[in-house]
Amino acid sequence: MFKVIKKYENARLGEFNTPHGTVKTPCFMNVATAGAIKGGLSAYDLKDIGCQVQLCNTYHLHLRPGDDVVRDMGGLRKFTGFDGPILTDSGGFQVFSLAKLRNIKEEGVTFASHIDGRRIFMGPEESMRIQANLGSTIAMAFDECVENPAEYSYAKKSSEMTVRWLKRCQVELERLKREEIAVNTQQLLFGINQGATYKDLRVENMKMISELELPGYAIGGLAVGEEAAVMYEIIEAVEPFMPKDRPRYLMGVGTPLNILEGVRRGVDLFDCVMPSRNARHGHLFTSQGIINISNAKYERDENPIDPECDCFACRNFSRAYIRHLQKAQEALGLRLAVIHNLRFYNKLMEDIREALDNDRFNEFYREKKDVICKRI
Amino acid sequence: MFKVIKKYENARLGEFNTPHGTVKTPCFMNVATAGAIKGGLSAYDLKDIGCQVQLCNTYHLHLRPGDDVVRDMGGLRKFTGFDGPILTDSGGFQVFSLAKLRNIKEEGVTFASHIDGRRIFMGPEESMRIQANLGSTIAMAFDECVENPAEYSYAKKSSEMTVRWLKRCQVELERLKREEIAVNTQQLLFGINQGATYKDLRVENMKMISELELPGYAIGGLAVGEEAAVMYEIIEAVEPFMPKDRPRYLMGVGTPLNILEGVRRGVDLFDCVMPSRNARHGHLFTSQGIINISNAKYERDENPIDPECDCFACRNFSRAYIRHLQKAQEALGLRLAVIHNLRFYNKLMEDIREALDNDRFNEFYREKKDVICKRI
Numbered sequence: 001m002f003k004v005i006k007k008y009e010n011a012r013l014g015e016f017n018t019p020h021g022t023v024k025t026p027c028f029m030n031v032a033t034a035g036a037i038k039g040g041l042s043a044y045d046l047k048d049i050g051c052q053v054q055l056c057n058t059y060h061l062h063l064r065p066g067d068d069v070v071r072d073m074g075g076l077r078k079f080t081g082f083d084g085p086i087l088t089d090s091g092g093f094q095v096f097s098l099a100k101l102r103n104i105k106e107e108g109v110t111f112a113s114h115i116d117g118r119r120i121f122m123g124p125e126e127s128m129r130i131q132a133n134l135g136s137t138i139a140m141a142f143d144e145c146v147e148n149p150a151e152y153s154y155a156k157k158s159s160e161m162t163v164r165w166l167k168r169c170q171v172e173l174e175r176l177k178r179e180e181i182a183v184n185t186q187q188l189l190f191g192i193n194q195g196a197t198y199k200d201l202r203v204e205n206m207k208m209i210s211e212l213e214l215p216g217y218a219i220g221g222l223a224v225g226e227e228a229a230v231m232y233e234i235i236e237a238v239e240p241f242m243p244k245d246r247p248r249y250l251m252g253v254g255t256p257l258n259i260l261e262g263v264r265r266g267v268d269l270f271d272c273v274m275p276s277r278n279a280r281h282g283h284l285f286t287s288q289g290i291i292n293i294s295n296a297k298y299e300r301d302e303n304p305i306d307p308e309c310d311c312f313a314c315r316n317f318s319r320a321y322i323r324h325l326q327k328a329q330e331a332l333g334l335r336l337a338v339i340h341n342l343r344f345y346n347k348l349m350e351d352i353r354e355a356l357d358n359d360r361f362n363e364f365y366r367e368k369k370d371v372i373c374k375r376i
Numbered sequence: 377m378f379k380v381i382k383k384y385e386n387a388r389l390g391e392f393n394t395p396h397g398t399v400k401t402p403c404f405m406n407v408a409t410a411g412a413i414k415g416g417l418s419a420y421d422l423k424d425i426g427c428q429v430q431l432c433n434t435y436h437l438h439l440r441p442g443d444d445v446v447r448d449m450g451g452l453r454k455f456t457g458f459d460g461p462i463l464t465d466s467g468g469f470q471v472f473s474l475a476k477l478r479n480i481k482e483e484g485v486t487f488a489s490h491i492d493g494r495r496i497f498m499g500p501e502e503s504m505r506i507q508a509n510l511g512s513t514i515a516m517a518f519d520e521c522v523e524n525p526a527e528y529s530y531a532k533k534s535s536e537m538t539v540r541w542l543k544r545c546q547v548e549l550e551r552l553k554r555e556e557i558a559v560n561t562q563q564l565l566f567g568i569n570q571g572a573t574y575k576d577l578r579v580e581n582m583k584m585i586s587e588l589e590l591p592g593y594a595i596g597g598l599a600v601g602e603e604a605a606v607m608y609e610i611i612e613a614v615e616p617f618m619p620k621d622r623p624r625y626l627m628g629v630g631t632p633l634n635i636l637e638g639v640r641r642g643v644d645l646f647d648c649v650m651p652s653r654n655a656r657h658g659h660l661f662t663s664q665g666i667i668n669i670s671n672a673k674y675e676r677d678e679n680p681i682d683p684e685c686d687c688f689a690c691r692n693f694s695r696a697y698i699r700h701l702q703k704a705q706e707a708l709g710l711r712l713a714v715i716h717n718l719r720f721y722n723k724l725m726e727d728i729r730e731a732l733d734n735d736r737f738n739e740f741y742r743e744k745k746d747v748i749c750k751r752i
Contacts, residue, residue, distance in 0.1 A: 035700065040416040040707035044692065065675065065700040072676050073696050081692050299441065300448050316420065316457050320449050324411065324441040331416035331707060 001215055002247045006356055010239065010266040013356035016216075016247045019186035020077065020085040020137045021052075025247060025268035026352050028259065028345045029053040029087055031276070034060045035070075035080045038276040039338030040331060043082035048312060049339060050346040053137075054082045055271045058130050059094035062122075063115050067133035075135025075183035085137035087271075090127045090169075090192075093220075093252070096145040104144065106161065124168035132176040135183025138216065141169045143192045145221050155196035159205045162194045166209055190216040190249060197230055199237040206241040216247045216269075223252030223272070228261070235265045242266070256285065256348055256372040260365055263352055275345050279337035282326050285344040289374035293337065298323045311343035312336070348372075377591055378623045382732055386615065386642040389732035392592075392623045395562035396453065396461040396513045397428075401623060401644035402728050404635065404721045405429040405463055407652070410436045411446075411456045414652040415714030416707060419458035424688060425715060426722040429513075430458045431647045434506050435470035438498075439491050443509035451511025451559035461513035463647075466503045466545075466568075469596075469628070472521040480520065482537065500544035508552040511559025514592065517545045519568045521597050531572035535581045538570045542585055566592040566625060573606055575613040582617040592623040592645075599628030599648070604637070611641045618642070632661065632724055632748040636741055639728055651721050655713035658702050661720040665750035669713065674699045687719035688712070724748075 006013040014025040030037060030051040037046065046054060056076055061067055073079045076086050095102065099111035099120075108123020122130075127142035143162045146155055173189050176182040191209040195201030209217065219238060222231045235250065242248050249269035250262045259270050275285070282294040286306035291298075293305070304314035305322065313322065313336035325333025355364035382389040390401040406413060406427040413422065422430060432452055437443055449455045452462050471478065475487035475496075484499020498506075503518035519538045522531055549565050552558040567585040571577030585593065595614060598607045611626065618624050625645035626638045635646050654660070658670040662682035667674075669681070680690035681698065689698065689712035701709030731740035 034704045034706055035697070036706045036708040038707065040711040042692070042708055042712075044688075060704075064704050065696070069675055069696065069700070073678065073694065079694070079697055079700075081697075299445055302449065312420075316418070318449065318455070320441070320445065321411070321455055321457075324445070324455075328410045328436075328440050330410055330412045331414065331710070332412040332418055334707070335416040335711075336418075 002245060004244070006359075008356050008359060008361040009264070011263050011356060011361050012266060012268060013353055014247065014268055016268070018085045018137045018188065019184065020083075023052045023085060024353055026259075026263045026349055026356075027052050027269055028349045029055040029269060029271040030342055030346070031055045031057075031271055031273050032080065032082075033057045034064065035076065037338065037342070038273075039279060039334045041335065041338060041342075043080050045312075045339060046082060049343045050350065051084070051342070052346075053085050053087055053269075054080070055087045055089065056080075056134065056136065057094060058088045058091035058127065058134065059098065061088075061134060062091060062130045063113055067130045071133035071135065071183055077135065087138040088131045088134050088136035088140065089251075090140040090142040091122055091130065092127070092143045093145045095122060096147070106164075108142075124165040125172045128169050128172040128176060129181075132173065132182035132184075132187065136187065137184065138188045138190055139173060140190050140218065141166045141192050143194055143220055146194065146196050148197050148221070150196040152198060152201075155198055156201055159195040159201050162192070163205060163208050166191050166212065170212060170214070188215040190214060190218050192218045192220040192251070193238055194221050196221065197234065199234060202234055202238045203241055206238050210241060210243050213243075214246070216249060217242050218249040218251050218269075219267075220251045222250070223254060228254075228258060231258070232261055232265065235262065235267065239266045256345070257369060259345075259348065260352070260369060260372065263361075264365060275341035276338045279341045280334060282337065284337060285341055285372075286376075287371075289371055289376035291376055293319060293323045293326055295323075305340050306344070309340065309343060309347070311340050313340040378621060380620070382735075384732050384735060384737040385640070387639050387732060387737050388642060388644060389729055390623065390644055392644070394461045394513045394564065395560065396459075399428045399461060400729055402635075402639045402725055402732075403428050403645055404725045405431040405645060405647040406718055406722070407431045407433075407647055407649050408456065408458075409433045410440065411452065413714065413718070414649075415655060415710045417711065417714060417718075419456050421688075421715060422458060425719045426726065427460070427718070428722075429461050429463055429645075430456070431463045431465070432456075432510065432512065433470060434464045434467040434503065434510065435474065437464075437510060438467060438506045439489055443506040447509035447511065447559055453511065463514040464507045464510050464512035464516065465627075466516040466518040467498055467506065468503070468519045469521045471498060472523070482540075484518075500541040501548045504545050504548040504552060505557075508549065508558035508560075508563065512563065513560065514564045514566055515549060516566050516594065517542045517568050519570055519596055522570065522572050524573050524597070526572040528574060528577075531574055532577055535571040535577050538568070539581060539584050542567050542588065546588060546590070564591040566590060566594050568594045568596040568627070569614055569618075570597050572597065573610065575610060578610055578614045579617055582614050586617060586619050589619075590622070592625060593618050594625040594627050594645075595643075596627045598626065599630060604630075604634060607634070608637055608641065611638065611643065615642045632721070633745060635721075635724065636728070636745060636748065639737075640741060651717035652714045655717045656710060658713065660713060661717055661748075662752075663747075665747055665752035667752055669695060669699050669702055671699075681716050682720070685716065685719060685723070687716050689716045
């Protein structure tokens with residue numbers, strides 16, 4: 001199902017054959033929280049951006065419109081019109097970051113919806129049932145997402161519970177598929193490595209979950225708050241214990257530089273809201289560094305955001321126009337900015353794959369690493 | 377420049393040859409206030425919607441980004457990427473509806489910007505200079521837009537002043553074109569008929585402005601508040617005095633039924649923010665009447681908004697998905713709703729033209745008039 005085509009030190013050029021199409025890796029997955037990318041992008045814009053995988057959020061879709069509605073509409077791919085692979089997260093991260101009044105037990109988590117405050121229970125089985133209704137290509141295991149820094153003893157207990165939860169996820173998803181309750185009876189389950197910032201816990205956890213022979217493995221809980229250096233160290237510690245023949249997904253990461261560093265350390269899949277969040281603030285990624293389109297110097301600038309970019313915004317509109325739209329709070333301003341930033345991320349992955357294919361990833365890394373996140 | 381191809385009683389099928397392309401009339405012009413349609417639509421979406429003329433607001437663009445910026449960027453067509461004809465209003469309507477602390481004199485109006493409160497003076501010459509900078513295809517005369525109901529004596533004075541203002545507009549725009557200050561040296565000026573709801577004032581005003589032999593004439597000041605019946609009566613009173621060989625534009629109107637009734641009475645051009653404003657509230661026009669997409673009955677509805685519609689939203693997405701996006705306040709929900717409503721308006725005009733061409737406008741009118749604005 002997953003094939004490493006080429007390696008360059010730890011970096012991997014790969015192909016991940018899913019029931020809904022082949023994903024070339026390294027790959028950035030584009031976040032469509034409630035079934036649509038922020039800024040008014042549709043599945044058709046995603047195609048134009050070069051998006052291979054759409055990521056949707058289980059927690060949001062469970063609350064609204066309800067996963068039963070999505071199931072009745074034929075699953076997320078039919079509902080959103082995106083015909084490629086879709087990954088759904090488990091809801092765990094949102095339960096631990098957005099929801100209120102949490103109560104965590106071995107069975108699962110009781111929490112209050114951030115929309116209307118109603119009490120909801122979600123455990124491994126519930127998460128699998130919701131994701132089975134959503135009909136995604138890849139379902140993520142339900143995990144406790146511990147906030148860093150965490151106490152060692154808490155992190156240990158939590159990561160052990162997450163392993164037990166993962167086993168329950170595996171059993172439940174198999175049942176849902178076998179009994180044809182799942183919209184997608186070929187749905188894949190990825191396990192998630194946890195253990196906070198403790199290398200020994202991370203390694204121990206990774207060893208345990210790798211035994212379950214899942215179709216993919218993620219490193220979770222690293223996108224929130226800790227230093228990039230800590231994140232890189234943990235990837236380096238865990239990576240040797242990740243199955244070589246399965247895709248590896250670094251959840252919620254990150255800046256273009258984080259991604260380059262992740263690829264160098266053997267990661268294949270990424271996702272992050274940064275491209276759309278930065279777009280909202282007028283921070284646009286370019287081949288020369290990050291520009292702030294609100295800056296007065298772009299008032300009469302006839303150039304596209306990035307002359308090297310081939311996105312819809314850069315093909316058709318000037319910095320001056322996009323700056324005006326952002327200042328006037330016209331929805332088109334955000335839309336063009338999001339399209340551009342997402343295209344930047346997807347094009348970065350294309351360039352990384354090309355560099356790997358041409359055995360020049362290190363040169364590429366050196367050329368890009370200082371410029372890619374520089375504010376200009 | 378304007379040619380009536382066919383008449384059906386008072387209704388006219390026509391062709392308006394502008395320096396920036398031919399407009400088939402009757403035509404609905406699509407409102408891109410600050411240089412972009414609300415909901416995140418670009419000039420390229422407008423093409424897909426079948427938009428012939430983009431309408432931009434002088435007042436908004438003068439304040440932001442500034443008409444000098446637009447001029448330096450090559451004018452509105454280049455700035456926004458819309459390569460068809462663009463009409464700019466005069467700023468008058470916004471000065472009288474949005475701006476605060478107005479002081480009206482023979483010279484013009486002093487007012488406070490609704491953005492930052494700064495004092496601005498705008499008279500006929502200023503409006504022409506701004507519109508010359510914007511480089512629109514059609515500039516509208518600067519008029520006083522009197523609120524209805526108005527005192528007879530005030531309406532009389534105001535409509536007489538508006539005639540004097542129109543003459544000043546004509547002189548100033550000729551100068552700006554002759555001296556090649558105008559971005560578009562072939563810019564056309566439309567006069568605006570005023571006179572509140574008094575037929576004698578309207579007729580007298582129309583007689584006076586028709587003598588100026590302008591390339592087009594508008595009926596202004598009728599979209600705000602008064603009964604549709606009053607509006608129709610005034611159109612009927614004024615129409616016989618409008619030049620037969622010039623396009624006629626009913627400003628800011630209206631519902632699909634208003635448009636049908638306007639066409640019947642000899643109007644060629646329309647504009648209105650209703651399609652996008654209704655879209656914001658989930659009110660979507662269909663061939664069966666107006667639906668509210670938020671309605672619970674559409675929760676699992678796999679049909680497009682209108683099975684008879686060929687817009688991007690109807691070609692690709694279900695009512696259930698669009699309803700979900702609207703409820704979740706996803707920008708894509710508004711975008712799809714605006715695309716649909718604007719396509720509905722533009723398609724209505726295509727159907728009107730076809731009915732006129734096939735000598736069956738009255739049948740078309742009778743088929744549509746009861747269904748077109750019905751809430752279902």
